[in-house]
Each structure stands twice: as C-alpha cells, then as structure tokens.
Amino acid sequence: xxxxxxxxxxxxxxxxxxxxxxxxxxxxxxxxxxxxxxxxxxxxxxxxxxxxxxxxxxxxxxxxxxxxxxxxxxxxxxxxxxx
Amino acid sequence: xxxxxxxxxxxxxxxxxxxxxxxxxxxxxxxxxxxxxxxxxxxxxxxxxxxxxxxxxxxxxxxxxxxxxxxxxxxxxxxxxxxxxxxxxxxxxxxxxxxxxxxxxxxxxxxxxxxxxxxxxxxxxxxxxxxxxxxxxxxxxxxxxxxxxxxxxxxxxxxxxxxxxxxxxxxxxxxxxxxxxxxxxxxxxxxxxxxxxxxxxxxxxxxxxxxxxxxxxxxxxxxxxxxxxxxxxxxxxxxxxxxxxxxxxxxxxxxxxxxxxxxxxxxxxxxxxxxxxxxxxxxxxxxxxxxxxxxxxxxxxxxxxxxxxxxxxxxxxxxxxxxxxxxxxxxxxxxxxxxxxxxxxxxxxxxxxxxxxxxxxxx
Numbered sequence: 001x002x003x004x005x006x007x008x009x010x011x012x013x014x015x016x017x018x019x020x021x022x023x024x025x026x027x028x029x030x031x032x033x034x035x036x037x038x039x040x041x042x043x044x045x046x047x048x049x050x051x052x053x054x055x056x057x058x059x060x061x062x063x064x065x066x067x068x069x070x071x072x073x074x075x076x077x078x079x080x081x082x083x
Numbered sequence: 084x085x086x087x088x089x090x091x092x093x094x095x096x097x098x099x100x101x102x103x104x105x106x107x108x109x110x111x112x113x114x115x116x117x118x119x120x121x122x123x124x125x126x127x128x129x130x131x132x133x134x135x136x137x138x139x140x141x142x143x144x145x146x147x148x149x150x151x152x153x154x155x156x157x158x159x160x161x162x163x164x165x166x167x168x169x170x171x172x173x174x175x176x177x178x179x180x181x182x183x184x185x186x187x188x189x190x191x192x193x194x195x196x197x198x199x200x201x202x203x204x205x206x207x208x209x210x211x212x213x214x215x216x217x218x219x220x221x222x223x224x225x226x227x228x229x230x231x232x233x234x235x236x237x238x239x240x241x242x243x244x245x246x247x248x249x250x251x252x253x254x255x256x257x258x259x260x261x262x263x264x265x266x267x268x269x270x271x272x273x274x275x276x277x278x279x280x281x282x283x284x285x286x287x288x289x290x291x292x293x294x295x296x297x298x299x300x301x302x303x304x305x306x307x308x309x310x311x312x313x314x315x316x317x318x319x320x321x322x323x324x325x326x327x328x329x330x331x332x333x334x335x336x337x338x339x340x341x342x343x344x345x346x347x348x349x350x351x352x353x354x355x356x357x358x359x360x361x362x363x364x365x366x367x368x369x370x371x372x373x374x375x376x377x378x379x380x381x382x383x384x385x386x387x388x389x390x391x392x393x394x395x396x397x398x399x400x401x402x403x404x405x406x407x408x409x410x411x412x413x414x415x416x417x418x419x420x421x422x423x424x425x426x427x428x429x430x431x432x433x434x435x436x437x438x439x440x441x442x443x444x445x446x
Contacts, residue, residue, distance in 0.1 A: 062147075
C-alpha cells in the first residue's frame with residue numbers, strides 16, 4: 001500500500017476539521033435534544049438545525065473520508081477498459 | 084404523542100455499533116445506490132429509539148450522504164442529474180401516497196396490520212425484482228464467459244419499446260439512456276420508488292431496476308442516479324420530520340460518520356467492476372432480505388388471529404433469526420463489494436505494470 005502525501009495532508013486538515021465538528025456536537029449534545037423539544041413545543045425556527053447540521057458535517061467529513069481512502073491508495077480505476 | 088418522545092442515552096457501545104452499522108450500510112448504498120436503511124433503522128430501534136425517531140434520524144443522515152455519493156459518482160460519469168431530479172420529484176408524491184396508505188391500514192388493522200403489509204410488500208417486490216436482477220446478472224456473466232462483448236450495454240425489449248414511443252410535448256433527452264423518453268413513463272417509476280421508500284424505507288429496489296429494465300439505463304448509471312433520487316426524497320422527508328422535532332441529530336451524525344467512509348469505498352468499488360457485479364450484489368441482497376421477512380410473518384399472522392397463536396418466545400426467536408438474516412444480507416453485500424474492489428485494484432495495478440514494462444522495452 002503506497003501512501004499519497006498530498007492526499008494525506010488534505011486528509012489530516014479535513015480530518016481535524018471533522019474532528020472539531022464532532023467535538024462541538026459532543027459538547028452540545030444536550031442542546032440538540034433541547035432544540036428538538038422546543039420545535040415540538042411550537043418554536044418552529046429550530047427545525048432548520050437538523051437540516052443544516054447534516055449538510056455541514058457531510059461536506060467536511062465527506063471530504064475527509066474521500067482524502068482518507070485516497071491517501072491509503074484506494075483510488076477509482078482510471079480507464080473504463082481496465083474493468 | 085409527539086411530546087412523549089424521548090431521545091436515547093448515548094454511550095461508547097451505542098456509538099461504536101452505530102458507526103460500524105453506518106459503515107456497512109454506507110458501503111452497500113455507495114455501490115448499489117440504496118440499501119443501508121435496512122439495518123440502520125432497526126439498529127436504532129434496538130438501542131431504544133422510538134420508531135419515528137429512528138426513521139427520522141435515518142432519513143436526516145441519508146440525504147447529505149446521498150449527495151456526497153452522487154458527486155463522487157458524478158466524477159466517474161455515472162450520474163444522470165436530470166433523470167434523478169425528475170424521478171425524485173415524483174418520488175416525493177409517491178412517498179406521500181405511501182404514507183396515506185400506511186395510515187389507512189394502521190387505522191383499520193393497527194400496528195400489526197401495517198407490519199404484515201410491509202412484510203408482504205417486501206416479499207412480493209423483492210421476489211419479483213430480485214429474481215429478475217439475479218437472472219439478468221447470470222445471463223450477463225454467461226455471455227461474458229462465452230466471449231460476448233459485455234461492455235456494450237444491451238437494452239431490454241421493454242426499454243427499446245419505451246424509447247420508441249413518441250408522445251408529443253412530453254419527450255425529453257436523458258444522457259444515461261442516450262435517447263429521448265416520454266416523461267409519462269418516468270412519472271409512475273418515480274411515484275412507485277417513493278411509495279416503496281415510505282413503505283419499506285428503500286425505494287431503490289424499484290428505482291434502480293426500473294431505470295435499468297424499463298428505461299434502458301446501464302446498471303452503473305442507474306445505481307448512481309438513484310443517489311440523486313434518494314437526495315431529493317431524503318431532503319423532503321428530513322424537512323417534514325425536522326418540522327415535527329423528531330430528528331435526533333446526534334444519532335444521525337454518528338451514523339453519517341461511519342456511513343461516509345463506507346459510501347466512498349462503495350463508490351470507488353463501482354469503477355472496478357462490470358455491470359453484472361452490481362446486479363449480482365443487488366440481487367443477492369434483495370433475495371436475502373426477502374428471506375429475512377419470512378421469519379416475521381408468523382408472529383403478525385398469529386397476532387391478527389389469522390393463524391393458531393404462537394408463544395412469545397417462539398415469536399422472539401423467529402424475529403431474532405429474521406434480524407440476523409437481515410444483518411447477514413448487508414454483510415454479504417459488503418464482503419462481495421470489498422472482494423470485487425480488492426480484486427479489481429490488483430488486476431488494475433498488474434495491467435499498469437505490464438503496460439509500463441512494455442513501454443520500457445519499446446524504448
């Protein structure tokens with residue numbers, strides 16, 4: 001298995017960002033439950049939170065996982081005739 | 084009822100389990116376009132999440148995952164965005180219709196009635212479509228063994244007919260089909276995909292084969308385009324459930340953490356395999372899932388008084404066997420995908436080395 005240094009650097013950067021996001025979520029776990037309860041009680045603006053959080057996490061963590069596999073050499077086939 | 088909803092406590096065991104289940108579900112979804120929901124929703128319910136929270140949290144992790152996977156597959160030229168968005172819009176309508184049917188059954192026959200209905204739909208759809216997909220995969224495999232050119236995508240007779248029908252004012256060109264098709268054929272397919280998604284949580288079991296056999300899309304493009312449909316449906320579903328305040332974003336994000344690792348790997352896997360491997364994985368998962376549902380049916384029938392009562396312990400045992408079979412289906416899919424990926428990568432590398440060596444000799 002050959003490690004790709006460029007992808008590894010990017011994986012580290014996005015991995016750190018993803019880790020930071022998950023740490024923030026961990027710190028605010030009780031708040032997410034509170035926001036859901038408030039939404040159920042009628043404060044409907046909070047409904048956007050569970051829509052926005054997955055989008056942000058997806059972008060950052062998605063980039064991290066892509067670079068992670070790339071760094072490990074798990075790349076897509078480059079030509080169709082290689083199938 | 085909504086006020087009584089409670090979110091579960093999270094501990095290291097819960098988090099690890101959800102991460103692993105998310106990874107396997109993601110890998111299958113990235114490869115065949117759908118399927119992960121089978122284990123994710125039951126896994127959350129097993130951990131104690133109320134059914135509606137499990138469904139809502141599953142859908143909240145699904146829509147961003149689907150778009151990440153779709154963008155990845157877009158790079159490989161697999162995605163037909165136009166077809167995906169149009170089918171997705173009609174799938175939303177199908178989801179609403181599916182929910183109305185479910186509510187009607189629930190009002191008349193209760194929760195057991197809906198469970199029996201879901202199992203019945205599972206068995207019928209998976210037997211018909213799964214059998215068809217497996218047969219097709221086998222035929223393609225045989226043709227390849229006989230030396231036929233399997234890279235050339237062959238359209239079914241039905242797809243050729245669908246593409247030959249001209250209905251003025253409804254014709255649209257789709258890149259995945261390399262042909263114009265009337266939107267009137269796409270409407271019922273999208274609708275059925277959504278209706279199935281709201282019934283068994285995996286609409287792709289109609290959407291993907293529908294795109295392949297009815298419209299004439301190659302399997303790789305159909306499975307990738309299904310991700311766009313899943314995104315459109317998932318976004319709509321998430322907005323509805325989030326409005327009701329039943330999405331547990333903590334659960335959704337833990338699943339997403341594992342799932343995105345899996346989805347990327349599944350998507351990479353598709354570039355190393357032939358169309359028949361995608362069909363084989365899809366067919367194997369569908370048929371295994373079908374068998375898992377058989378173990379639930381005696382319990383429901385006995386509860387509804389349609390057969391002699393069975394003891395609670397027998398029902399629990401049958402349910403455990405059913406859950407085990409379901410997990411096996413996903414594991415089996417994951418093993419085939421990983422195997423195909425590693426085998427494909429090794430062959431790819433060998434071919435590159437041979438080409439490099441041949442270049443060296445020529446010089």
